[in-house]
Amino acid sequence: MAKTKVAIVGASGYAGSELTRLLLSHPAVELVRVTSKSQAGRMVTEVFPHLSGLTELVFQPFDAKKVKEAAEVIFTALPHGRSMVNVPQLYDKEHKVIDLSGDFRLTPELYQAWYKREHIEPDLIEEAVYGLTELARREVSSAGLVANPGCYATCVTLAVAPFISSMVIERDIIADAISGVSGAGRPPTDRNQYCQVEGNVMAYKAGGTHQHIPEIEQSCYGLCQMPVSVSFTPHLGPFPRGILSTSYAKLKEKLSGAELHEMLAAFYQDAPFVTVLPLEDHPQVKLVHGTNFAHLAVALDERSNLLVMMSAIDNLGKGAAGQAIQNMNLMLGLEETAGLLQGAVFP
Amino acid sequence: MAKTKVAIVGASGYAGSELTRLLLSHPAVELVRVTSKSQAGRMVTEVFPHLSGLTELVFQPFDAKKVKEAAEVIFTALPHGRSMVNVPQLYDKEHKVIDLSGDFRLTPELYQAWYKREHIEPDLIEEAVYGLTELARREVSSAGLVANPGCYATCVTLAVAPFISSMVIERDIIADAISGVSGAGRPPTDRNQYCQVEGNVMAYKAGGTHQHIPEIEQSCYGLCQMPVSVSFTPHLGPFPRGILSTSYAKLKEKLSGAELHEMLAAFYQDAPFVTVLPLEDHPQVKLVHGTNFAHLAVALDERSNLLVMMSAIDNLGKGAAGQAIQNMNLMLGLEETAGLLQGAVFP
C-alpha cells in the first residue's frame, strides 16, 4: 500500500522534533518535507543528532505551495499567532492539517481574552475540530482541520471528563499540575537553564492566568452542557518531559472509591492509550515517558467528600506530537494506534 | 561564655545528620554526644563523610543516663513510636528535649486515629509545646519539651496561617505539596532508588490520609478557634530536599491581591526566617536549600475568588533540624537566629 505523504511546518522545536521521530518510524506514512525558519538548509540530523542514522531530510524554508505539492497531511507546529497566518495557506480540500498551536482551539472571543491578540481567521476556527481524541473520536475521523489540544489541557481534561460527564462532582474544579522543562520550549532562557531548574520546583502563573484554562472549561462545557469553573496552577519541575495533574472537586453525592474507580474505567474502556490504574495506585510521569499513553487514577477524600483526580502524560507525546499522530491515524482511516505502540523507555 | 552541651539521640538518619551539621558550627552550643542503634561504634565521619574534617565524635549506643550526664539539651530524632518510649527517660527538670518525631504533636485521640497505635505517654503530650516557632514563640521560649512540627505541616501552615488567623478565607483548604526524596528517609527502598525517582513525579497517599493533616488542622484551630478542614495531597519529586506547597481556599469577601499580600507581609514582619515574596513572584525550593528560611507568596484567582497560598522550605531545614535549632535558641534565651543565618548553597 502506498504510504501517505506527510510534512511538518515548523519542525525545529521540541514538538516538531518529536513529530519527526515518531513519523520516521510510522508504518503507514512517509515524512517528505520538514520546514524551519531558523534551521533552513541544515540536515535534520545536524540539528537533532538524536535522529542520526534515521533520515536524510534537510530543513526547508516555509513555502506553502511546495509543502502542498509534497504532502497530503500537514502538521503545523508553529508559535501561537503564527499558525493562524500559515494554516489558511495550507488547508484545503486536498490537504488535511493538524495544528499544534493554540490558534484554533478556542472561540474568537476566548482567544482574544486569553492570548491578548485578535484572531485573524475566525471562520476557520469554526471548521476546526478540537482533537482531544478520546472525547472526539468521531469528529476527528471526518475532520480536515484539527486543533491539537494543549498539553496541560489534555492532562487535566482526561482526568476530570468522566466525572463532569456524569455530573457527580460540583462544577468548581481546582487543578494543580506540574510539567517538565521541555514544556517551556527550546530556546535557552534564564528560567530553563540547568542550574536554575535542577533541584528546584516552583509554581508559575498562579492565580488562574494560564491560557490552557479555557480549553479545559470548554471541554467540560461540551461534556455537561453547563459552565464549569477551573482554577488551575501550573508548576515547573526538574525533569525534561511529562505532566502530572492532581485535580479536586466536591462530590455532589456519597460515592465509594470503588464506584468512582469503576466510573473512570468504564468511561475509557475502549481507549487504547488510556490506562486506568487500580484504586490506591498513583500515576507516574516516568511510566509514560516518550509515549502516547495517559495513566489515570482517582482517590476519595472521605473526610472532605472531595474527589482527587490524577493523570500523567508525556507533554510532547499525548500532550503534543503523539496525540497529533493519533488524530492523523483517525483522519486517514488507519488503526488509531498505528505507529504509537511503544512502551516507555524505563528506567 | 561556656557553651551549652547538647546531644542527639537517633543521629544517623537524615534529620540527625542535618542536626549534626548545624550544631557543629553553632556558636553557642557544643555537640557532645550522638547516639545511633545501627551505627554505634562508628565514627560520625565514616557514616557521614560529608562532615569529614569537622568532628571526632563516635556514634554511641543509646543510654539515657549517659546522655543526660553529658548534655543539657537533647534532640530526639527517632522513628514515630520510638520517641514516646525514649523521651520520658530523657526529659526532666534539668534536661530540655526537642523531639522531631510525630509522637508529641497531637492529642492522644488524634495520635491513635492517624498513627494507628495507642499513645503510651498521654500525660507528656500535655506538657509538650508544638514548636512551629513563628506561631508559638512565647510558648517555646519557656518550654521544657518541644514537639518539633512535621515538614509538610510546617510548610502548609506557614502559608495559610495569616489568612486563617484573620478569617478572610473559608475553613475548607485544599493543599497540594511536593517533597524531595530525603523526606522518605534514609534506608534504600524500591521507591527511593535513583532509577525510580529520576525524571519522575507522583502523588502518594492521595485521599487525605497523610499523618501531617491533623497537625495543620490543629494549628488552624489554634489560630481561629474553629474547626478547619484540610484536604492534603503529598507528591514526591526528583530532588533531594525541599517542600513546595500550593494551597487553595475560597475568599469570604472581595480582597485585592495587594491587600492579601500586605496581610501576609504584616503577619510575618518580625519573623527573621520568613521571606514574603513580592506579589506575582513564586517560591522556589532551591532558594531555601540547606537553610532554615521559608519563602511565602500569594496569588489571587479572581475568576474563582480563590486565594492561592504558596510556600517553600527545606524539609530537613525549617521542616526538621533547622526549626529544632531555632526552637532550641529560644529555649536557651539565645538569639533566635544563632547558628542559622546561612544562605542557600546556590546553584
Added chain:
Amino acid sequence: MAKTKVAIVGASGYAGSELTRLLLSHPAVELVRVTSKSQAGRMVTEVFPHLSGLTELVFQPFDAKKVKEAAEVIFTALPHGRSMVNVPQLYDKEHKVIDLSGDFRLTPELYQAWYKREHIEPDLIEEAVYGLTELARREVSSAGLVANPGCYATCVTLAVAPFISSMVIERDIIADAISGVSGAGRPPTDRNQYCQVEGNVMAYKAGGTHQHIPEIEQSCYGLCQMPVSVSFTPHLGPFPRGILSTSYAKLKEKLSGAELHEMLAAFYQDAPFVTVLPLEDHPQVKLVHGTNFAHLAVALDERSNLLVMMSAIDNLGKGAAGQAIQNMNLMLGLEETAGLLQGAVFP
C-alpha cells in the same frame, strides 16, 4: 510470514525489561514467554507498568522444557554464575540462545581469574560467539549461542577497535568511562538510592579490577593478534542510562586529526548503528538514550601525541538488549536493523 517465537529467561531485571520493550514491537518475532524467579505469577505490566497496554504476558517460573517448547530463540538475562547453569538446558540444535551474562564471554581461565569462580561448562564457551556485532557480523550470523558483550566492553571496544586493528597506537590503553545508574541493576541498595546518586559522581573499582577489562583486551587481541593492556576506571554518574567512554593511547606515528577521523569513519562505513561524529564534535549519552546506536569521535592531543577515542552508547541498548536483538536479527537472517530503528527520546 510467520513470526519467529522468542522467549526471555530472567526477564524481570533492567536488561530483561528492555528486551521485553523492544521485542514487543519487533516486526518479525513474537515474544511468547518470559520467566522470572522473583516475579513468577505476576503480570508483566504489573511489574513493568511502563509497558501497560502493550502485553498480556505473565511471568512464569523457569522451566527449560516449557521455554523450549514455546520458543526457537531464547534470551537469557540471568546473573553471572546462573547462566552457565541454565544455558546448557536451553541451547541445542533447535534452539538458539543469546546470553547477556558474563558467563560465556571469556576463556575458562580468564573467567576464573576475573569472576572468582570456576566455570562449570568450559566446553560450551568454545561454541559461543562473542557478539560484538560490528566486529563479528559473520560469526554471529551462523552462531547458535552468542555471548552478548558487557556494556563497558562494548563502549570502549567500539572506540578503540579501528586504531588497534590498524596498529597506529601503542598497545597500552587507558580507558575512563562513566555509566548511568541502571548499570548497577534493579534491586535497591545504599549505593543506587536517589539521595546518594543525585548531584554526585564517583569512580569505583579504580585500579583495574572491573570484570569487563578482559573482554576488551580479548577483543583487541583478536583485532591485532598481539596482547593489549587496558587500564580501565569506571565511574557512576547521575543519570539513569548511558555510558560515555574516553580512552587514550600514544600514537606510534605522526598522524593528523583528519587522518585519524577518516580511519574511524572508514572502519564503520557499513555499520548501520555506528555514527561517527565530525572532528571536534563529542559524543553525548543523551543522544543515544533508548537506542541501539553508538556515537564515536576522536581527538588528537598533539602536545602529547596522544589519541583520544570517545564513544557513547545506551548501556541497556547497544550495551545489552539492543545488541542482543541486533545479534538475533543476524542469527535469523533478518535485516540487521529490524525492530531497532528508533531515534532517541529527546529531550
Added chain:
Amino acid sequence: MAKTKVAIVGASGYAGSELTRLLLSHPAVELVRVTSKSQAGRMVTEVFPHLSGLTELVFQPFDAKKVKEAAEVIFTALPHGRSMVNVPQLYDKEHKVIDLSGDFRLTPELYQAWYKREHIEPDLIEEAVYGLTELARREVSSAGLVANPGCYATCVTLAVAPFISSMVIERDIIADAISGVSGAGRPPTDRNQYCQVEGNVMAYKAGGTHQHIPEIEQSCYGLCQMPVSVSFTPHLGPFPRGILSTSYAKLKEKLSGAELHEMLAAFYQDAPFVTVLPLEDHPQVKLVHGTNFAHLAVALDERSNLLVMMSAIDNLGKGAAGQAIQNMNLMLGLEETAGLLQGAVFP
C-alpha cells in the same frame, strides 16, 4: 576586634555569588561593597534570592576609587581579560587583591599561547602569587596579589602533587575530569540549558586545549623542577556543582597501594581542608558540595603499574570562592579555616 572590610568586584556571576554567601557569614570580615556592571542598582537579594534575609547590600557600578575607599581586601571575579584591566587600578600597598580570573596565573608567554590574547600587565604577573594554598601557604601569607587557581587545575594538581613532588611517577600524566554545569558560568546558552544537560554527559575540548592545562604543568614544574606533560580532557556532567578528576601516570618503581596511600596522607597531614580517603575508597563530589574541602584517594593498577589519582572538590568552593577566602585568611593572618568550616549540605 574590628572586622576587616572587604569588597567584591564582579559579584554577580556564580563565583561572586558564592563569595558573597561565604563572606556574609565570615566571623572576621565585613563585606561592604559589591560591584556588577549588569546588575548595578539592584539589591543583592533580588539577583540572588537565595541570600534573602542576610544582606541589604546593593550592587554598585565599578568605581576603583570607591572600592578602595571602602575596603582593604578586594576580590575580583571578572572575566578573563577584564581582570588585567581592573586589578592594576585596585592593587597597591594599602589594598590586597585576590583575583579569580586566569589573568595572573601564567607567565606572559603561556598566557598569550593559551588565552589567545596579549597580556597588558606582564609586570604584575611577576608580583602575583599563584594561590593553590596547600602548595604555597607561605607565599600566600605574605602576598599582596594572589592569582586564585582555576577549578580544574586545583582539583587535578592536588591529586598529583604528592607523587610529582616525590618523583615516583613518570612525568606524563593523563587527567580526566568531569565538572558540574556551574563551571560554564551563569548566562543561559544552548549548552547549559536543562533539557540539554539532564541525563547527559559529554567530553569537551578533547585533545588538550583547555586553558587550565598550563596551570597544572606549571605547578608540577614547581614541585619537581622538571617539565611535566599533562593531557587533560574535561567533561560536563548533569549536576550543578563539583569536579571529580581521575588522573593516571606510570609508576617509576614498584610501590604498594599502602605505600602510595601513605605518601598521599603524609603530604597533606597539615592541610585542614584535604581529606585523604582510606585505600579502596573513592572521592564523591556530593560529599564536598558547598564546601572548601578536597577529598583525595589513590588506587594502584598493578597489571599496568599505573597509579590512579582521584580528587573531588566543589568547583565554586575549593575551586573558586572557598580557596579565595582561604587565601584571604592567610593574607590577613587569620586562622586558615576561618569562616570555612561548614560541612556539605547532604543529601
